[in-house]
Amino acid sequence: MDYSPQSLETQRQSRWTADKRFEALHKRKPNQDTYYALAMLPYPSGELHMGHVRNYTLSDVIARYHWQKGFAVFHPMGWDAFGLPAENAAIKHGLPPYQWTLENIDRMRSQLKRLGFALDWSAELATCEPSYYRWEQWLFLKLLERGLAYKQESWVNWDPVDQTVLANEQVVDGCGWRSGAPVEQKKIAQWFFKITDYADQLLNDLDQLDAWPEQVRDMQRNWIGHSQGSTIHFSVDNYKNPLSVYTTRPDTLMGVSFIGIAADHPLAIQAADKNPELKTFCDACRNNSVAERDQATMNKEGKNTGYTAIHPLTQKTIPIWITNYVLMSYGEGAVMGVPAHDERDHAFALRYALPIPPVILPSDDSKWDYTEAAYTGSGSLINSGDFNGLNIEAAKESISKALLDLGCAELTTQYRLRDWGISRQRYWGTPIPIIYCDDCGAVPVPESDLPVVLPTDIVPTGEGSPLTSHEEFLAAACPKCQKPARRETDTMDTFVESSWYYARYCCAQYQDGMLNDDAKEWTPVNQYVGGVEHAVMHLLYARFFHKVLRDLGLLNSDEPFTQLLTQGMVCKDGAKMSKSKGNVVTPIPLIEKYGADTVRFFIIFAGPPQQDMLWSDAGVDGAHRFLKRLWSLGHALAELKISSIDSNIDHDNLDANSKQLRHEAHSIIAQAKTDMDKQQFNTVASAGMKLLNQLSKNDSYANLNLAVVRESMQGLLSLLSPITPHICEELWELLQLPGDILTTAWLEPDPKAMQQDSLEYAIQINGKLRARMQQPVDANKEILEKAALDHPDVERYLADKTIRRVIVVPKRLVNIVVS
RNA sequence: GCCGGGAUGGCGGAAUUGGUAGACGCGCCAGAUUCAAAAUCUGGUGAUGGAAACAUCGUGUGGGUUCGACCCCCACUCCCGGCACCA
Numbered sequence A: 001m002d003y004s005p006q007s008l009e010t011q012r013q014s015r016w017t018a019d020k021r022f023e024a025l026h027k028r029k030p031n032q033d034t035y036y037a038l039a040m041l042p043y044p045s046g047e048l049h050m051g052h053v054r055n056y057t058l059s060d061v062i063a064r065y066h067w068q069k070g071f072a073v074f075h076p077m078g079w080d081a082f083g084l085p086a087e088n089a090a091i092k093h094g095l096p097p098y099q100w101t102l103e104n105i106d107r108m109r110s111q112l113k114r115l116g117f118a119l120d121w122s123a124e125l126a127t128c129e130p131s132y133y134r135w136e137q138w139l140f141l142k143l144l145e146r147g148l149a150y151k152q153e154s155w156v157n158w159d160p161v162d163q164t165v166l167a168n169e170q171v172v173d174g175c176g177w178r179s180g181a182p183v184e185q186k187k188i189a190q191w192f193f194k195i196t197d198y199a200d201q202l203l204n205d206l207d208q209l210d211a212w213p214e215q216v217r218d219m220q221r222n223w224i225g226h227s228q229g230s231t232i233h234f235s236v237d238n239y240k241n242p243l244s245v246y247t248t249r250p251d252t253l254m255g256v257s258f259i260g261i262a263a264d265h266p267l268a269i270q271a272a273d274k275n276p277e278l279k280t281f282c283d284a285c286r287n288n289s290v291a292e293r294d295q296a297t298m299n300k301e302g303k304n305t306g307y308t309a310i311h312p313l314t315q316k317t318i319p320i321w322i323t324n325y326v327l328m329s330y331g332e333g334a335v336m337g338v339p340a341h342d343e344r345d346h347a348f349a350l351r352y353a354l355p356i357p358p359v360i361l362p363s364d365d366s367k368w369d370y371t372e373a374a375y376t377g378s379g380s381l382i383n384s385g386d387f388n389g390l391n392i393e394a395a396k397e398s399i400s401k402a403l404l405d406l407g408c409a410e411l412t413t414q415y416r417l418r419d420w421g422i423s424r425q426r427y428w429g430t431p432i433p434i435i436y437c438d439d440c441g442a443v444p445v446p447e448s449d450l451p452v453v454l455p456t457d458i459v460p461t462g463e464g465s466p467l468t469s470h471e472e473f474l475a476a477a478c479p480k481c482q483k484p485a486r487r488e489t490d491t492m493d494t495f496v497e498s499s500w501y502y503a504r505y506c507c508a509q510y511q512d513g514m515l516n517d518d519a520k521e522w523t524p525v526n527q528y529v530g531g532v533e534h535a536v537m538h539l540l541y542a543r544f545f546h547k548v549l550r551d552l553g554l555l556n557s558d559e560p561f562t563q564l565l566t567q568g569m570v571c572k573d574g575a576k577m578s579k580s581k582g583n584v585v586t587p588i589p590l591i592e593k594y595g596a597d598t599v600r601f602f603i604i605f606a607g608p609p610q611q612d613m614l615w616s617d618a619g620v621d622g623a624h625r626f627l628k629r630l631w632s633l634g635h636a637l638a639e640l641k642i643s644s645i646d647s648n649i650d651h652d653n654l655d656a657n658s659k660q661l662r663h664e665a666h667s668i669i670a671q672a673k674t675d676m677d678k679q680q681f682n683t684v685a686s687a688g689m690k691l692l693n694q695l696s697k698n699d700s701y702a703n704l705n706l707a708v709v710r711e712s713m714q715g716l717l718s719l720l721s722p723i724t725p726h727i728c729e730e731l732w733e734l735l736q737l738p739g740d741i742l743t744t745a746w747l748e749p750d751p752k753a754m755q756q757d758s759l760e761y762a763i764q765i766n767g768k769l770r771a772r773m774q775q776p777v778d779a780n781k782e783i784l785e786k787a788a789l790d791h792p793d794v795e796r797y798l799a800d801k802t803i804r805r806v807i808v809v810p811k812r813l814v815n816i817v818v819s
Numbered sequence B: 001g002c003c004g005g006g007a008u009g010g011c012g013g014a015a016u017u018g019g020u021a022g023a024c025g026c027g028c029c030a031g032a033u034u035c036a037a038a039a040u041c042u043g044g045u046g047a048u049g050g051a052a053a054c055a056u057c058g059u060g061u062g063g064g065u066u067c068g069a070c071c072c073c074c075a076c077u078c079c080c081g082g083c084a085c086c087a
Helices: A005-018 A050-068 A084-093 A097-114 A130-145 A195-208 A214-224 A250-255 A266-273 A276-286 A292-297 A343-352 A392-406 A501-507 A517-522 A537-551 A588-594 A596-605 A620-639 A656-677 A681-695 A706-720 A725-734 A781-790 A792-798
Strands: A034-039 A072-074 A149-159 A164-166 A184-193 A227-236 A243-247 A258-261 A302-310 A317-323 A334-337 A360-362 A379-381 A409-414 A434-437 A441-444 A475-477 A484-487 A525-531 A561-567 A570-572 A758-765 A768-776 A803-809 A813-818
Touching: A005 A097, A005 A596, A005 A725, A034 A050, A034 A517, A050 A072, A050 A525, A050 A561, A050 A570, A050 A596, A084 A097, A097 A588, A130 A149, A130 A501, A130 A537, A195 A214, A195 A537, A214 A537, A214 A561, A227 A250, A227 A392, A243 A250, A243 A258, A243 A334, A250 A360, A250 A392, A258 A302, A258 A343, A266 A276, A266 A302, A266 A317, A276 A302, A276 A317, A302 A343, A317 A343, A334 A343, A379 A392, A392 A409, A501 A517, A501 A537, A537 A561, A588 A596, A588 A620, A596 A620, A596 A681, A596 A725, A620 A681, A620 A706, A620 A725, A656 A681, A656 A706, A681 A706, A706 A725, A758 A781, A758 A792, A768 A781, A768 A792, A781 A792, A781 A803, A781 A813, A792 A813
Parallel strands: A034 A072, A034 A525, A258 A317, A525 A561, A758 A813
Antiparallel strands: A149 A164, A149 A184, A227 A243, A227 A302, A227 A409, A258 A334, A302 A317, A360 A379, A434 A441, A434 A484, A475 A484, A758 A768, A803 A813
16 A cells, blocks of 8 residues: 555545534534644745745644644634735736735645645635724724824835835845935834833733743843933033933943934934034934944944033033934933943044043952943942942942932933834835824724725835825815815834734634624633744734733733744745745645655654754655655554454563563653653654654564554554644544544553663763663662672773762762772 | 854754763665665664774863763854844
């Protein structure tokens, strides 16, 4: 009987579809526990690649393992269908985004189905459909009502030739990707979500997420960037307001040698007003990239404004400089420059020959060379008058208090986190439900008028924003005064759609609201699986939305994803596999050659889930060979009619070979179970190979107890079936094993089978392995020590040496320390 | 630049979390089968020296802690991801 995965797998898949096998929402039995497994929403690029295969195989293994454990497992799939690539395809091939997207979805859906994932397709959704985004628009209105959505000016990359806003990705070496024109920065009014209102919760609730990788929580903590400091006000000559700076180092106040302000700071604007040189500099700063990575690597430059601030404690005057490294968007848009104890201020002071007065004496007493670098470590204060001798912490407190008493500072908390800008000047996204009226201003679209439908007859050209010239879309009556008005033409960031889809899956067909009680019942997601590249932004936005939806009464938990598995990327040519990088390997040719089970097995076997993997075809053959061997073993056992034999096993009275097989099988299964629970699936696959090796060691089963053989085979199929479900289900039925393989629990390892009488112990001399010995498992330290010292191979190492110590580690080794 | 991660045979990786490094595969070598090849099966395979027994070296680099370090600590190198408009 040849193994022909093509027909076998497609037949199984048809049966699964016909039986609605994985539709947990409908199939759940009363009182059955629920389990929600979810892989991150894919962008429908048109072709599945190995990164997708890895992601969905992982979530599938987890989903199927939980079916085996008795849960009703909800494992849905859908499409993150808005976004830039559809517009790029339109520019390149003239294809309308809607049509292009739907075709891609169809292709990817059929490819996913061919992989045999245990997905509930009845909950499928695509975010570009009005039935989905109307509820996003509804939510926008709710955010607006609650003051969580607002409009404000901010900077964008502007292509002066194409007259369009560019994504960071579309800026190549400072120039537009299509036009090649140098990119300018332009300030336009945009919509924001007030995620900063939830900063505390987003930070504090990370502590609850103990089933998230610590590294992801760290990244989120750092991104939110909670800091405790002081806002200090300096009075400034010839300027109406005091100049406020935010600092986390009030202890270094006596070391201030300049004040740095952003080019957008009101004082900078006032200073530039009468000074062309300053104006030129500010304009240049504004045309700098706003990307943090560019800001951070830029040369620190500045111009003296000629204005001076008064030091609140010493009354000395301090020059005020406009600098390119202070950002208006963080803190007060101004910093106190302490070159001796801040690296950026230090670089700036060196460049402009500003004084670098030290005020912290390094605690290790070493001579610090301030012409070389800033000292940012611990120490005590010097050159600080009354505060000399205090350590940094005490000084922070004393100086803050002194300033507080003078009324020129407050204690403040700052976050690095900024509000979420959701406006995109693009066509292919969710329209923002706002109407602009000359008389009434920005008026929300009434709920009853939702959805604001995005026209599908547009083919973007890359010039301008298409909606701004689409008269049919633009024209609207003001909801307040009914006069002719214009629609908002900005669409929403696609991160908005992916921030709540996991809840909508639970009630994808629900027409009368955004979410219903099913969403409360099935959320939070028990297990979320996706790439580390989403560790910060997507996961933070989704966490924010979850809390908002909770506060609106639509959900009843604090966090969306209880457990998180961040899979490593599948890389090729030194970069993550993605269509935009042009380095994709698609699974379809491999499936045609080897079948889906082989591809699934291989991608799981290739390495631990969290680790990046370099794609290589080498090794797929081995996975296929293994499944062929499994297939022929299954058929060999079927011929022995193992289904009809008595299943009772009396372990103690088994023959030696059967006892040995049973020992191996139970040990391997126990190990596989541990690994499965640790989500170390690659070693579960190894365990399957090991067990098959054990089972096929004997050419003939004549001298083995067949009940033991069947039990081992059942264990093997159980542990493999989450990874390679088609072949396992086929063999399970062929061998007439009991129950449905999908929902049958794993073999419970028998402690008796796993017991061993004796173990191999290592004998080390000075930590080097010199000999091995076989000793009883329960041998005590004295026996082990004596046995080691008496071991014939050990003698020669002990000749004319003195034994100084003997370390005995039960069940492992004896280490003899000699000199 | 900042934040996070990684580095183990020719290759992917394993190692009970401080206790016998290299499980399980790939590749390669040899043998069986075959007219021959493919497929399949059996055995071998970290490096160096040795006929062998065995010895020495060996987990990115340099140091440290320990009876004992892939694992813990310190300092580095290189690679990957994220850095707010790619998703």
